[in-house]
Amino acid sequence: MIAADELRSLIPAVLGILVRRGADFAAAEDAVQDALIEALRVWPADPPRDPKGWLVTAAWRKFLDATRSDTARRRREDQVEDEPAPGPVSGLDDTLRLYFLCAHPSLTPASAVALTLRAVGGLTTRQIAEAYLVPEATMAQRISRAKRTVAGVRFDQPGDVGTVLRVLYLVFNEGYSGDVDLAAEAIRLTRQLATGIDHPEVAGLLALMMLHHARRDARITADGSLVPLAEQDRSRWDTGLIAAGIEILQAALARDRLGEFQAQAAIAALHADAQTVAETDWVQIVEWYDELAKLTDSPVVRLNRAVAVGEADGARAGLAALAELDESLPRYTAVAAYLHERDGDLVTAARWYAEAARKASTIAERDHLTRQAARLHARLRR
Template identity: 75%
Template sequence: MNEPLLRELVPAVIGVLVRRGADFASAEDAVQEALIRALENWPDDPPRDPKGWLIAAAWRKFLDAARAETSRRGRELAVRDEPPAGPVPGTDDSLWLYFLCAHPSLPPGSAVALTLRAVGGLTTRQIATAYLVPEATMAQRISRAKRRIAGQPLDRPGDLPTVLRVLYLVFNEGYSGDVDLEAEAIRLTRQLAAATGEPEVAGLLALMLLHHSRRASRRGPDGRLVPLAEQDRSRWDTRLIAEGVTILQAALARDRLGEYQAQAAIAALHADAPSTAETDWVQIVEWYDELLGLTGSPVVRLNRAVAVGEADGPQAGLAELSKVDPSLPRHTAVRAYLLERAGDLERAADLYAEASRAATSLPERDHLTREAARVRQSLRP
């Protein structure tokens, strides 16, 4: 069973059903039913034309559901006659589905779930497992999202920045259960990059590849987080790094800088350095200046303070940190790090412990707790 092939076919199949008269929600439901049938039947009897098989199965499911709703006369008339058999149109509806699923009216969590269903071809169970929520909860979330975008016109211009934010959210969910969301986000972003040719889409793809290249070194054998400075760089995937850098260079050459290209440039400088000490921190600060100009983000300002601390010393970093809202997540952890580098170990240990109590994830809490213990240990005679 070629599950990646099934997922790649989903947007095209949904698009065919919509052009035949189905609304988006009904088409998506019908395609999911067809996918279940494919998973059951294809291992023993694979079709010669997988896309045609899925379209036929999904269209039958849609007709069955539409005919059962006898009170909806308009829909009954729209689907009364099944289209004649013939070659499947080659139109690619993936791009339209990206924009529809990342509609600005949807909350980010709902947009991510709907994108994974309609464009990624994942089942509700797979998405629920990845997000560590009950399947019924995820099903409700997806149903609400589909109701919210019901009736959206097919010719409405898409919002590319929203699509990119959704894909980045998918990527940042990482790996959980039987779905690798990092790999899935990269696959979907590749499709979008091929469909649009936009430099900012290429920038996001490059950023994902560069971050993904470090995946094997981000956790130790016991599952603990390993910070960038301590990672075994020999385990970084040089093939992904080379691909990411090549894509980034081509995007930057088009002279239409965006935030994902700037982030990817920072990631590329980290990937190029043999060690933390040999990192070109001055250039990283310059890229953070570009990124701050593009976004004005307080998170960017926080990360820039760390880079300034590496480039110009911890006191300079602390001076920059004083300009950042102290209520921002990770502010306390960054202050602890810079104070440790400045030699104020007692205060650093206290702040590491304080940051661990405020951490929102168990791995981060464990890491900061160990940092506090490490610094306190160094204070003992």
């Protein structure tokens, strides 16, 4: 009997095939879900030799039945093929088509993420809603609107790989909540994408995810407190995942087509490769931030670069780099606090930490910054 995870992995290929044959996205997605229910009922007693082929045939029949029974949809019967003969079905190109469809530029980032998790990831609406901590009805509406938006999209031109990668990175950064580990799900989906697209930036994103994920267990304490990189127990890092990520990154960099995810992964690799904080190669990290800044012209990248400059060339140099940036940037106040503390100005650092805590976007981050401010105030009172 096919496992539930394996069954879920077939969804994007089956859905992509139906869309290519002429079914609109919403109707195809409904048909695939109906076929999955039928599979769960039939397969225990009569497992198919070709699970994907069985699902394609069943889903196509469900789609045709729904189309023929709805008067308002009868015009579409002239636009779709009759039921194809049973036999092996292709899937890779159709799965890639689905990635691009779900990351269509007409969708908002939130809708693109939800649709990707539903259509490509095979997650239920309830699972996605729990992962994003919103009511199931709210997520159902979001997904329905997204499906309507892409219903008439035609793929007569190549999709944008960069948009797909940004959507997958958004999924990864959501981390974990509910019963779905979105970071692990994003890695799985990016691995799947990498099997169909020979692109160094796909490999770069996969490497970046793996390198970040390898440090996950050391980032948060048992009570949910954040642990800064410099204070993490590096024995808890997953060295196997780090080695695999670095290998993928090196192969991508060797192709000499540098992109932003490869540059980010190179920075993550330098952190992961250091056995101790003192061994971190900050000079190389600054150089990679310089490359990343050229690629993205992002003020957030320049903010992170200021931290690296402060480590490589001293706090004063870091503060000089920081002074070139807008104080309204997210995390500006936290970076300012850190660099002022390294420069020995504890009064200013404590004030900036308190300000950063008030601006924090998460409870864990707020609590961490509040503790930093309290720590400095305690030192000043001695």
